Amino acid sequence: MCLAIPGKVTKIVEENGIRIGQVQFGGIMQPVSLDFTPDVVVGEYVLVHVGFAISRVDAAEAERVWSMLEEMEMLAGELPVELPVETTRRVRPRRERP
Amino acid sequence: MKYLDEYRDSNLVRALLARIERTVTRPWVLMEICGGQTHTIMRYGLHELLPKQVEMVHGPGCPVCVTPAGILDRAVELALRPEVTLVTYGDMLRVPGSQMDLFSAKARGADVRMVYSPLDALRIARAHPERHVIFLAVGFETTAPANAMAVYQAEREGLQNFSLLASHVLVPPAIRALLASSACRVQGFVAPGHVCTVAGCKEYEEMACAYRVPIVVGGFEPVDLVQAILVLVTMLEEGRAAFANAYTRSVSYRGNVYAQNIVSEVFEVADQTWRGMGEIAQSGLRIREKYAQYDASRLFDAKLVEPTVPAVCINAEIMQGLRKPTDCMAFGTTCTPENPIGASMVSAEGACSAYHRYRRQNVETMP
Numbered sequence A: 001m002c003l004a005i006p007g008k009v010t011k012i013v014e015e016n017g018i019r020i021g022q023v024q025f026g027g028i029m030q031p032v033s034l035d036f037t038p039d040v041v042v043g044e045y046v047l048v049h050v051g052f053a054i055s056r057v058d059a060a061e062a063e064r065v066w067s068m069l070e071e072m073e074m075l076a077g078e079l080p081v082e083l084p085v086e087t088t089r090r091v092r093p094r095r096e097r098p
Numbered sequence B: 001m002k003y004l005d006e007y008r009d010s011n012l013v014r015a016l017l018a019r020i021e022r023t024v025t026r027p028w029v030l031m032e033i034c035g036g037q038t039h040t041i042m043r044y045g046l047h048e049l050l051p052k053q054v055e056m057v058h059g060p061g062c063p064v065c066v067t068p069a070g071i072l073d074r075a076v077e078l079a080l081r082p083e084v085t086l087v088t089y090g091d092m093l094r095v096p097g098s099q100m101d102l103f104s105a106k107a108r109g110a111d112v113r114m115v116y117s118p119l120d121a122l123r124i125a126r127a128h129p130e131r132h133v134i135f136l137a138v139g140f141e142t143t144a145p146a147n148a149m150a151v152y153q154a155e156r157e158g159l160q161n162f163s164l165l166a167s168h169v170l171v172p173p174a175i176r177a178l179l180a181s182s183a184c185r186v187q188g189f190v191a192p193g194h195v196c197t198v199a200g201c202k203e204y205e206e207m208a209c210a211y212r213v214p215i216v217v218g219g220f221e222p223v224d225l226v227q228a229i230l231v232l233v234t235m236l237e238e239g240r241a242a243f244a245n246a247y248t249r250s251v252s253y254r255g256n257v258y259a260q261n262i263v264s265e266v267f268e269v270a271d272q273t274w275r276g277m278g279e280i281a282q283s284g285l286r287i288r289e290k291y292a293q294y295d296a297s298r299l300f301d302a303k304l305v306e307p308t309v310p311a312v313c314i315n316a317e318i319m320q321g322l323r324k325p326t327d328c329m330a331f332g333t334t335c336t337p338e339n340p341i342g343a344s345m346v347s348a349e350g351a352c353s354a355y356h357r358y359r360r361q362n363v364e365t366m367p
């Protein structure tokens, strides 16, 4: 629980007065509070720590950090994933095509 | 070196290592603060690839490892109450208290649940108005805003059955405490990248000036870390004690102001006990009077008694950079990740656990 992991904001909704983004991490979707990154819009990447986006990152940086965490086997403590490494590897976020 | 070869940018890391090799003329002791950085160093064997003159020691930057055992005892005691649901991060379940961990409390029938976010704790509280949901909230500057937001949100919604058992720690006072100790060997610090993403750089810059010690913010990828070490070694060799940010991809000078604001709305700086390091003045956060109804330690009248550490555990010296995990008699024998004696063996970011996981044949110990 000491790292921040990157994910892509796919949708933004309002829930109990909190601005919640549906954020895609590899193959899973998680609700994430965008209270600390109020300018983020759908399609952008954020670094998420314990369910809160703490900064915006670009797509390339998101991809690097994700594969790094995967390589270090450090995703399990940060996300509700029990997926084997092979499964998560296939679904890592791709670089956006222009 | 098998481990580094697996890494995509291994050539870049090697080039940086070669520059460190060319720069260094004397022995230096550097400390990485963040447990994620410790994990990277061990995972890729960077401590073995660095020139012999550069010694890395591992700082107190794993939140699980520094949470006082007294808080865990308190959490266990509260969890065992019939009306309480105790919620916390997964890593905290296995941390030994003085009697038992939360996992064992759960086995005894306590309602203990693991979450990934304080938002999940709020959801549990909303769904179970008949239970009192206590969130055991630990962490550094990176985690404090999320925990603060949980309290703020509970107040906004008027939730009556939610409270925080909070144990927050701050990095700069711990660095100052390390530097103030006469036994301190550390000559330069790699500051934690994600903490600075939230908290900003100002305090680190001031410390570098005040204590005449170089401090460089680093990320947790091998390239980021080795880059930060190169900057530190260059400064030390030139006799400069400055501040630098070698992780600008994520860290801005001001940090995340929104996150800082919610922290100061809900919390105030207070003295804090660190597991293994004892009490450090003004090194933690406590819930402000205004939010007292969400403070489990006020609601349940918690008197914290810090139990004594098992004598064998040298966690404290490890976190101060005075010894290495392999110097511990229990390391890998009576103390393993499955049966941890000290907290530093519990979480993947703890130094003992990182050493245990990536231990090579020729383990190094302190000279």
Ligand code: SF4
Binding pocket: B312, B313, B314, B315, B318, B325, B328, B329, B330, B331, B332, B335, B336, B340, B341, B342, B343, B344, B345, B352
């Ligand atoms: S190996 Fe275990 S007992 Fe020894 S210092 Fe580390 S946590 Fe403590």
